[in-house]
Amino acid sequence: MKYDYDLFVIGGGSGGVRAGRRAGTLGHKVGIAEESRYGGTCVVRGCVPKKLYVYASTFHESFEDAAGYGWTVGDTSFDWKKLVASKEAEITRLENLYRSGLKSNGVEAFDSRAVLRGPHEVYLEAEDRVVTAERIVVAVGGTPNRHVSLDGHEHAIISDEAFDLAELPKSIVISGAGYIAVEFAGIFAGLGVDTTIVYRGPEILNGFDNEVRALLHEEYEKRGIRIITEQVIDKIELGKDGTRMTHLSGGEVLEVGQVMLALGRLPLTKNLGLELAGVGTDERGYIKVNEYSRTSCESIWALGDVTDRVQLTPVAIHEAMCFISTEYKGIPEKPDHDLIATAVFSHPEIGTVGLSEEQAVEKYSKLNVFRANFKPMKHALTGRDTRMLMKLLVDAESDKVVGAHVLGPDAGEMAQILAIPMKMGCTKADFDRTMALHPSSAEELVTMYEPTYTLIDGVKQS
Numbered sequence: 001m002k003y004d005y006d007l008f009v010i011g012g013g014s015g016g017v018r019a020g021r022r023a024g025t026l027g028h029k030v031g032i033a034e035e036s037r038y039g040g041t042c043v044v045r046g047c048v049p050k051k052l053y054v055y056a057s058t059f060h061e062s063f064e065d066a067a068g069y070g071w072t073v074g075d076t077s078f079d080w081k082k083l084v085a086s087k088e089a090e091i092t093r094l095e096n097l098y099r100s101g102l103k104s105n106g107v108e109a110f111d112s113r114a115v116l117r118g119p120h121e122v123y124l125e126a127e128d129r130v131v132t133a134e135r136i137v138v139a140v141g142g143t144p145n146r147h148v149s150l151d152g153h154e155h156a157i158i159s160d161e162a163f164d165l166a167e168l169p170k171s172i173v174i175s176g177a178g179y180i181a182v183e184f185a186g187i188f189a190g191l192g193v194d195t196t197i198v199y200r201g202p203e204i205l206n207g208f209d210n211e212v213r214a215l216l217h218e219e220y221e222k223r224g225i226r227i228i229t230e231q232v233i234d235k236i237e238l239g240k241d242g243t244r245m246t247h248l249s250g251g252e253v254l255e256v257g258q259v260m261l262a263l264g265r266l267p268l269t270k271n272l273g274l275e276l277a278g279v280g281t282d283e284r285g286y287i288k289v290n291e292y293s294r295t296s297c298e299s300i301w302a303l304g305d306v307t308d309r310v311q312l313t314p315v316a317i318h319e320a321m322c323f324i325s326t327e328y329k330g331i332p333e334k335p336d337h338d339l340i341a342t343a344v345f346s347h348p349e350i351g352t353v354g355l356s357e358e359q360a361v362e363k364y365s366k367l368n369v370f371r372a373n374f375k376p377m378k379h380a381l382t383g384r385d386t387r388m389l390m391k392l393l394v395d396a397e398s399d400k401v402v403g404a405h406v407l408g409p410d411a412g413e414m415a416q417i418l419a420i421p422m423k424m425g426c427t428k429a430d431f432d433r434t435m436a437l438h439p440s441s442a443e444e445l446v447t448m449y450e451p452t453y454t455l456i457d458g459v460k461q462s
């Protein structure tokens, strides 16, 4: 054999493990290296622990809401260390499943940092040796931006560290207002931490539908989260007692127990030997790939967050499956990044598929907007002041549903299901002839018969 392996994968996260396992199943000789823990960002320091913490953060509201249904809940208390330990046990279980899945598919897994030495050469640091492979997949992912230009950034944490804090702070400032900032704000506030978001723009969750953004802002304020917009953190100073004096651009100084930076993520491409293999990157360090995930080096592919596509676990897995189909099954398959359902696990949750109203009006000259804003039935008895929003955006000419947005309980679950008909190209008429499931929140999606308003060339019609 010309090479040690048919395929060598660098990075044991969602994309890398899927590519390695599938190639192994097909009978190829596969090696994989991971420098941290198998499972990668999603399992170890992302989606999975985040969702567990989101669950943890919602119980106190349930205890309060129970009173409206006749329950008397006794004294409650929360133990952060217990939550961290339970989370740790669960991700260890998942990490072991990743390892056993690789093993059972004949993949040789290394616990080592691996870097490229050439188009077919990988250097395994822990073993101090070079292995060769016919094909190489780079799936090393990304890491939170520590924003080193910020004065006092070393006194702040990033999301990786937020999961394992020794103590839950009494107060926190979160910088940024993207997915991670907004989700962690919901988690911390739900666990009783006095929480403030500081964001440079006019409204949280840039890129999402404006109405959804505004309603989540309101809901967060109802839950005691302070949101400071159009400001940034200028400096963080550490006080003797561990207090972080957080200086804002508007002049206010917030004295808090912890500061978290959630300012986007960066690809882990530094010192990866990309130049030795002729793998090109863009100006921010993301690996450039063609539509089949192939890099500028013929024998090297890149998948997942190390490429500047859509940074989501199912997308990395899909890119891996397309790579396998193209390279090992002889069926060329390009990853399809259109109409990806996504959720923000805020509290309340956001689920979205397709275009926001702001994006849709740019694309369609006549846009019908169907909207329902209501109090979820569960809260008829709890007295909780909370709203739910459903919104469908329809191209008036074709009747196609081009955007669907839900804010409220189980919004993510609804978005996943909505993505199926939307991917099939469904029309509003398809929604209208679908029988409602009563009583449910989702029935609103099929009972909004008349447009709430219409936009013609971006102008709202009265």
Ligand code: NDP
Pocket: 175, 176, 177, 178, 179, 180, 181, 183, 199, 200, 201, 205, 206, 232, 262, 263, 264, 265, 310, 311, 312, 342, 343, 344, 345
């Ligand atoms: P995002 O890109 O979502 O958000 C980054 C935030 O930081 C934005 O509010 C951005 O502002 C702000 N920001 C960036 N640079 C600066 C700066 N120099 N000064 C001040 N503010 C700044 O990144 P996240 O880190 O939250 O998440 C990374 C990715 O991970 C997401 O894009 C998503 O793909 C994925 N993810 C998905 C989740 C899910 O599916 N539920 C959960 C968590 C992460 P602005 O908008 O103005 O640029």
